[in-house]
Amino acid sequence: MLKVTNLTLSYGEKTVIKDVTFKVNKGEIFGIVGPNGSGKTTLLKAISGSQEPKQGHIMLNERSLLTYHSKELAKLMAVLPQQSETAFTYSVWDVVALGRYPYQKGWLQGLTKDDHQVIEQALKQTGTEQFRDTPLQSLSGGERQRVLLARALAQEPDVLLLDEPTNHLDISYQMSLLNSLKQWSRDRDLTVIAVLHDLNMASLYCDRVLLLDEGQTIALNEPRNVMKKESLTDVYKTALECGEHPAHPSPLITFVPEAANEETLSPIDLLEIEQDPQWIKITSPNRWKALSSAVLGAGFSWHNTFVNRHVHKDYQCDDVISEFSHYLTEREVSGEDVMGMMTAAMLEDAVILRVNENGLNMLVMVTAGTSNAVDASKAFSHPQMTSKIGTINTWVFMEGKLPESAYVQALMTVTEAKSKAMFDEGIKDEVTQTIATGTSTDSVMIAASQEGEEFPYAGTITSIGKLMAKLVYEATREAIVKNKKRRGI
Numbered sequence: 498m499l500k501v502t503n504l505t506l507s508y509g510e511k512t513v514i515k516d517v518t519f520k521v522n523k524g525e526i527f528g529i530v531g532p533n534g535s536g537k538t539t540l541l542k543a544i545s546g547s548q549e550p551k552q553g554h555i556m557l558n559e560r561s562l563l564t565y566h567s568k569e570l571a572k573l574m575a576v577l578p579q580q581s582e583t584a585f586t587y588s589v590w591d592v593v594a595l596g597r598y599p600y601q602k603g604w605l606q607g608l609t610k611d612d613h614q615v616i617e618q619a620l621k622q623t624g625t626e627q628f629r630d631t632p633l634q635s636l637s638g639g640e641r642q643r644v645l646l647a648r649a650l651a652q653e654p655d656v657l658l659l660d661e662p663t664n665h666l667d668i669s670y671q672m673s674l675l676n677s678l679k680q681w682s683r684d685r686d687l688t689v690i691a692v693l694h695d696l697n698m699a700s701l702y703c704d705r706v707l708l709l710d711e712g713q714t715i716a717l718n719e720p721r722n723v724m725k726k727e728s729l730t731d732v733y734k735t736a737l738e739c740g741e742h743p744a745h746p747s748p749l750i751t752f753v754p755e756a757a758n759e760e761t762l763s764p765i766d767l768l769e770i771e772q773d774p775q776w777i778k779i780t781s782p783n784r785w786k787a788l789s790s791a792v793l794g795a796g797f798s799w800h801n802t803f804v805n806r807h808v809h810k811d812y813q814c815d816d817v818i819s820e821f822s823h824y825l826t827e828r829e830v831s832g833e834d835v836m837g838m839m840t841a842a843m844l845e846d847a848v849i850l851r852v853n854e855n856g857l858n859m860l861v862m863v864t865a866g867t868s869n870a871v872d873a874s875k876a877f878s879h880p881q882m883t884s885k886i887g888t889i890n891t892w893v894f895m896e897g898k899l900p901e902s903a904y905v906q907a908l909m910t911v912t913e914a915k916s917k918a919m920f921d922e923g924i925k926d927e928v929t930q931t932i933a934t935g936t937s938t939d940s941v942m943i944a945a946s947q948e949g950e951e952f953p954y955a956g957t958i959t960s961i962g963k964l965m966a967k968l969v970y971e972a973t974r975e976a977i978v979k980n981k982k983r984r985g986i
């Protein structure tokens with residue numbers, strides 16, 4: 498539909514778009530992103546025909562853009578500019594009606610019935626019907642933006658050019674506008690070329706994205722292939738992370754604020770450990786990003802309080818989460834902040850190991866009760882689900898930045914180390930009389946400070962994996978020995 502080849506654009510001596518080439522397909526939503534001054538608006542102006550190329554050319558429907566008459570072009574292409582005109586004293590209806598200008602044969606010809614219908618539809622699609630008699634200048638920025646979009650739609654274009662269309666819109670109108678664009682591109686093959694500042698909106702809604710920096714193409718691809726941490730950090734000079742959207746298959750970009758001032762103590766040194774027969778509570782002034790299978794705060798979440806709570810071995814409850822939250826409230830701890838586990842093991846027997854060597858800083862806590870030990874390879878032969886609380890709870894705190902993939906590797910590392918400790922302590926599955934690999938209700942947590950050195954991997958081949966495995970193995974064995982003694986084994 499639109500083909501831009503070796504396009505170079507300048508203001509006087511200043512070149513702002515340098516040798517840019519891309520195609521936009523019919524019905525596509527094509528995003529242009531990049532930092533301030535990277536040339537997005539200038540490029541859009543060239544596509545709309547209002548900025549002449551210094552070099553290169555633009556083809557629309559296989560025909561050079563330069564050969565179109567302005568009225569002819571306006572039937573094919575509508576523009577929603579970045580700055581909305583404020584000098585209008587026209588009513589909203591009149592402004593939207595201007596969108597029908599390319600279809601009028603002469604100055605004096607009035608609007609046809611069809612024109613009226615198109616105008617009404619454009620007002621309806623943008624939710625601006627209620628303002629039809631209001632002067633444009635007395636509307637808010639967001640309302641005015643929607644009216645100008647209605648005017649663009651009234652042009653019934655094949656291509657819609659939008660320069661930061663969500664600029665003045667609140668989140669609900671942003672989503673509603675982009676949802677509508679998506680719908681129109683699917684239903685009516687409307688081609689949308691939009692300059693967007695919000696990288697997440699571009700990720701969610703664009704079929705492809707062009708990332709510009711200083712007038713040059715840095716990347717041109719589907720959002721998933723453009724929104725990469727390295728290139729975005731480089732282009733925007735901002736600390737950010739690219740993850741996965743929790744409910745949609747698109748990348749999610751999150752920005753990382755700079756730490757206010759440098760802590761001199763390691764985040765592990767700042768952990769406060771409270772240990773008594775009722776609970777082990779570790780608190781931190783900072784939040785840690787944890788991955789856990791806990792009762793409270795499971796999955797990935799950020800916590801500053803970690804509770805391993807002792808419960809009676811016959812503990813039974815229908816709504817464990819509410820009961821646990823109530824337990825915390827009674828102890829004046831906010832449940833929102835807590836990663837919480839339970840165990841029937843005696844907390845006096847907990848093993849806490851702390852290591853700071855070769856730049857690796859780690860703390861491991863294990864409590865072990867093994868009366869519920871299970872051989873995972875034979876768990877299927879256990880007669881029924883038991884809900885005994887003989888449990889091994891394993892916590893790892895490590896200083897450093899870990900990507901989510903490394904948490905998954907750490908989980909494997911820790912589980913393997915725990916199983917080996919069970920093996921070396923000869924803990925058997927009472928049902929199958931084979932060596933147990935864990936208990937049926939074990940829980941694990943990996944917490945990283947997300948400050949300091951980056952560790953991309955945490956398997957047993959890595960330095961952190963090796964240390965983690967060693968500490969978890971030693972702590973688990975020691976905790977099992979204590980548990981055996983207590984049970985008189």
Ligand SMILES: Nc1ncnc2c1ncn2[C@@H]1O[C@H](COP(=O)(O)OP(=O)(O)OP(=O)(O)O)[C@@H](O)[C@H]1O
Nearest residue numbers: 508511513531532533534535536537538539540579
């Ligand atoms: N009319 C003009 N005359 C001279 N230079 C201009 C003109 N318009 C823009 N520029 C310059 O061209 C460069 C690209 O501007 P442009 O508006 O295309 O960037 P942009 O990526 O859209 O920026 P923003 O995100 O701030 O809207 C900038 O350095 C800008 O100062």
